[in-house]
Amino acid sequence: MRDNFSRGEIDLNLATFHLPVVEEIKFIEERMRIQADESHPDLRAALEHLLAAGGKRVRPTVGLLIGNMLGAPLEKLINLGAAVELLHTATLVHDDLIDGSLLRRGAPTLNARWLPPATVLTGDFLFARAAKLAADTEHLPLMKSFSDTLAIIVNGELTQMFTSRGLINRDNYYKRIYAKTASLFEMTARAAAMVSPADESAAEAMRDFGYGIGMAFQIVDDILDFDGDQNAVGKPLGSDLLNGLVTLPAIYYAEAHPDDADVLSLPQGGWTNAENMTRLVEKIRAGNYAKDAALEAENYVERALTRLQSFEPCAERDALENLAKYIVGRKL
């Protein structure tokens, strides 16, 4: 089952999209690290812990590749990349606290070690430093787009919390993953073009590219909740359903089995029944639903790739293509 959605086109261990920006990524990590230098030692330690947990720095990489392709100043791309990754980190810190998650990428979350008050404030601090870094790009439209995106992300989380649980609805799902993930990819890609000498049409193309890979990224994340390697995902499989979040594989299953008792229970709060949800996860895993969802992710990536075609071939364009394909090929 685990290979249902794997296209087998790239070797994930040899993903090459980082190669043109390996050094620049280090600058971005350093820019992030120094944000707590003048702050309380425990805050510095928290930031170190969060940065050490790693992640592939996909968002900063998108910004660097697009910016380099379009001739943007490196300093602005470093500030943009650090701002975006810190914003992303801040939302994860508050998300994990809210969900009570104790593991992320197999490592303890901040709230697994700290009390909620310190965790809330650490997230707030990261928001503040992310906003500062965005301002350091000296680019007002970027700054506005950055804070708009933060509002979209948070509003999406509140909507999810108040009205999305148990809801089986494609439109709601797509809005949700846009707010949660695609909005930040979109903002990053567009902003990298905005700080370059390229014209507005380039920024629009990059916005669409970021949107497409961002939507695909979240769909694949949601598939991995059913189909991933539990150790790599770093949390129990099926946890989305257990939180009342009906993602694309589950929506496809529900559309194919509208009379399934577990499906019918969802809008009435049936997702709180762990036993039934485990059974539902197994039924979804037994079918082709993850594969169908993966095809949808691939469609988003295909549309994103068409937006790269108007740019001259170069190492960065190749890497962006590679990154887009990696997003649908990854098992995390």
Added chain:
Amino acid sequence: MRDNFSRGEIDLNLATFHLPVVEEIKFIEERMRIQADESHPDLRAALEHLLAAGGKRVRPTVGLLIGNMLGAPLEKLINLGAAVELLHTATLVHDDLIDGSLLRRGAPTLNARWLPPATVLTGDFLFARAAKLAADTEHLPLMKSFSDTLAIIVNGELTQMFTSRGLINRDNYYKRIYAKTASLFEMTARAAAMVSPADESAAEAMRDFGYGIGMAFQIVDDILDFDGDQNAVGKPLGSDLLNGLVTLPAIYYAEAHPDDADVLSLPQGGWTNAENMTRLVEKIRAGNYAKDAALEAENYVERALTRLQSFEPCAERDALENLAKYIVGRKL
């Protein structure tokens, strides 16, 4: 006792500092209100609740008076005022959650009605909208100063949480109230000058003015925790000590009574003993310590007022003087 620190110079019910900007304050409140217009209905309701709780809008008033005095464009002052007040509101939302406070200004806090996750996210949303409003001033140095101030506030709260409890130390106290309160007054006053045609020296004078009234504001707040009208303060008297926060009246008492058993217990966590702290509050109330602290607040205000003297007399300058005196005269 309650009148120990009242100077009796102004009738608080006739505080006139708002008068030159009554209409503009309404614009700022409206600008704040519309920030959730495109968001989830529960978020709109939360913002309404927070705005209805009121407050004197002292920070936006400072910005408006200074900006008007120096000829700043009203639109920028509205965005600045709304940004600053929303940032302030966001920090209160997270603070009340962290402290488990159920009342503020006598009204239920957000966390008294909502679960922690929704409260965390509402604070985050307000941060996002505050950052957006700051960007809407189209003034990059203002934007940077704004995000720096947010970082100072949050770092101050974390420092308070991790290292300040039970600590009897004037330097620590002044740093704490700068981070907690004066930094935002200072930023507001300086920013209002920055967006005006006035020169850098005017911005520096206003920064100092904001700093001084901000320090005084927090000292008076801390006095009110010993000496205020409990109904007006909206929380139990002595709650700072019970949270391990040794504020100026308590520091003065401790310096005068270094061998007092309750004082000696503080650094060892004695502040967790409610009975002993109630006794300590009574001892502080029985002395002149609140009055001495009020004199210190007055010193800050006096120094702030000297920074106004280089500006031509006008209705706004009068109102700023009135506001500064109100800050040390208020009983809340």
